[in-house]
Amino acid sequence: MSTHVGAEIAGQPDCWRRAAELAHRDAALLPARGERVAVVGCGTSYFIARAYAALRESLGAGETDAFPASDSTPLGRGYDRIVALTxxxxxxxxxxxLAGAAGAVPTLVLTGVPDSPAGQLADRVLDLGFADERSVVQTRFATTALQLLRAGLGVDLTSAIADAELVLYERLPAAWERRGQFTFLGTGWTVGLADEAALKLREVARAWTESYAAMEYRHGPISISDRSSLVWCLGPAPSGLKDEVESTGALFAADAIDPVAALVRAQRLAVALAVRRGLNPDRPRNVSRSVILSGAFRPTAAEAARILRA
Ligand SMILES: N[C@@H]1[C@@H](O)[C@H](O)[C@@H](COP(=O)(O)O)O[C@@H]1O
Known part of the structure; x- marks a missing residue:
């Protein structure tokens, strides 16, 4: 089946190359070292925000917190910059x-549509139009935004790009597609990627998925693990975890490749699973490309402004 999402997944290595160039060219737009940064987004964009926040902190580039944009209350704590992914x-x-932050906190927006409402409200805009997508679900835009931010932190993307190119050509293990329950695990910054992988299988293939920080899985969630489960660690697995999971009868997988390339592998599994289940990956149920709420959302722009200035 030829799908938009399939083509967008395949386009990721090229977009990551452009992201690396952009990070170099527009380095001055990115948060400076030592800045206290809040990163926000919704859905996939929020999970990518989580990954970036954990990575930036782990690299010692500055205190960084991620929030769903719907829960802006913690933003009262005085950030130097808000980075929004949309x-x-x-x-x-x-x-x-962003409307609430205007004039109070400097903002940077990474978006596929610079002249959108978010782009117009931002102090700085990084134009990722080259990675924009037709699909309802995000794949290419999300990873490209993350790779740009990674490159901005000094990460060399060469091996990530090479790994993703290999992932696009590999054959996925047939046993994975026959599973009924999927749990994604991560450590540090890859926990956000595990959340995103789980969301992708849920959105695209209506699969039962969960995600955790790897060792948290042992503290309760492992009780659902059985012969129908695939437990997949995006990145190397903490020692001992594989044996413990396999003793439940579950299939265990861990990636030795770049974690964002591992996310590409999970995207491919989502599409394969959808096709196997007779679903169209371009038409996920109950979700839209962008969620625009009329009246129901709180806080209002004025309330958000008050929270930000608190
Ligand atoms: N189905 C889409 C998601 O794919 C997307 O992640 C989210 C945020 O969208 P945006 O990044 O445009 O703000 O909106 C919807 O829920």
């Missing part, structure tokens, strides 16, 4: 948060 630039919670 493919469409129209998501209500993101637009309202």
């Amino acid at each position: 493919r469409s630039g129209t998501t209500t919670e993101v637009v309202q948060l």
Whole structure:
């Protein structure tokens, strides 16, 4: 089946090359070392925000917290910059948060549509139009935004790009597609990627998925693990975990490749699973490309402004 999402998944290595160039060219737009940064987004964009926040802190580049844009209350704590990730630039919670931040906290928006409401409200805009997508679900835009931010932290993307190119050509293990339950695990910054992988299988293939920080899985969630489960650690697995999971009968997988390339592998599994289940990956149930709320969302722009100045 030829799908938009399939083509977008395949386009990721090229987009990551452009992201590396952009990070170099527009380095001055990115948060400076030592800045206290809040990163926000919704859905996939929020999970990518989580990954970036954990990575930036782990590299000692500055205190960084990630929030869903719908939950802006913690933003009262005085950040030097708000970084918003939004493919469409129209998501209500993101637009309202930026409206509230205007004049109070400097903002940077990474978006596929610079002249969108979010783009127009931002102090700085990074134009990722080259990675924009037709699909409802995000794949290419999200990873490209993350790779740009990684490159901005000094990460060399060469091996990530090479790994993703290999992932696009590999055959996925047939046993993975026959599973009924999927759990994604991560450590440090890859926990956000595990969340995103789980979301992808849920959105695209209506699969039962969960995600955790790897060792948290042992503290309760492992009780659902059985012969129908695939437990997949994006990145190397903490020692001992594999044996413990396999003793439940579950299939265990861990990636030795770049974690964002491992996310590409999970995207491919989502599409394969959808096709196997007779679903169209371009038409996920109950979700839209961008969620624009009318009236129901709180806080209003004025309330958000008050929170930000608190
Ligand atoms: N189905 C889409 C998601 O794919 C997207 O992650 C989210 C945020 O969208 P945006 O990044 O445009 O703000 O909106 C919707 O829920």
